[in-house]
Amino acid sequence: MKIIRYSHNGAENWGILEGETLRCLPEGPYGALTPTGAPIARTDVKLLAPVKPGKLVCVGLNYVLHARESGLALPEEPMLFMCSPQAIIGPEDVIVLDSHEQRVEFEAEVGIVIRKRARNISAAEVDGYILGYTCANDVSNRDLQLKDKQFTRAKSFDTYKPMGPWIETDLDPDNQTIRLLQNGEVRQDSTTADMIFPTRFIVEFISGIMTLEPGDVIITGTPSGVAPMKTGDRIEVEISGIGTLVNTVV
Template identity: 60%
Template structure:
């Protein structure tokens, strides 16, 4: 099931995506909800980020080849950092580069959307708190990343976390093809099966540190092939079973 968040006639709502249409949802997607019999063409609505995360938790260096291309050692446990939820923009939104001189990279990632409150989950129970999965572009200013020695500023500028286009609740996250195209040219191509730490391991690990709440998002790292973006670029990230997240790039 694909769940989208959107605006229509100046109203914010959620709906179930069925082909090129939406069936509006009544209720709370993280609680009790039902779909109506109405249909809206997707072309008639404006997609929003599929969720407004209270926390945006990020995992670094979670694909072996990306760690190698970054010149970093393979981590012994998930390497976590936080990003500002205010950086989130939807499918179709514009990434605004904070600098015309710095290297600012794209990073294709699968994102976990939490559906139930969780704390200290064992790996075997990790899926019990997951609502579904979406796509994220973990945009990163490499100059600030190197200068600061940590990631918060480099990855938290407004517009630096495109998220969408919707949440897929029925995905097998352990075996999904992931790819990124820049202006139609393939730049990243991998599979989530190549992750160092699995979805279950990541969720259990994070829940051992902080309480996870409905709507929180965990992004899980990027495969090899990251590279710089420039104003005028179009970045498209596709994850098998979810869809495509597409964003344009411009100078701020």
């Protein structure tokens, strides 16, 4: 099932996408997931970011090959940091670089969307707390990251967290291909099986630290191949079983 957030006739709604049509979810994505109303053509709506989280929790250095290309040891536990939820934009929205001189890079990632309150849950319980998964791009200003010695400012500029195009509820998150294309050229090409910490363990780990609320999003790290972006770029994040998130850069 593909859960979307969309704009139609000046109003924002949640819905279920079925092929080339959609139907409204009047109770939102955390209720019974029962669509109502007449079908609407997908071409008649604008897809918005499918998430509106209270918290955006990020995992760093979570792919083996990315750690190796960075010259860093594999972490013993997930490395966590927080980013501003206001940085989130949707499919076809524009990434606005904060600097033309500094190095701003793309990072293709799997996003986990929480369905119900989670605190101190086990990995075996996690599936019951997850709404689904989405594509994400963890845009990062590397110069500021090195200057600050932490990640919040470098990754929290408005537009620096594209997500979408929808939330896929039926997915095995630990056995999917993940790719990023820059102007049609493949830059990142890996599989979530290369994750150091798999998705269910990540949710278990974070829920032991903080309460996760419905709508909260966790992004799970990026594979090898990160590189800088420039004005005019077309960036595509492809995750099998989910779809493709497309954004341009200015």
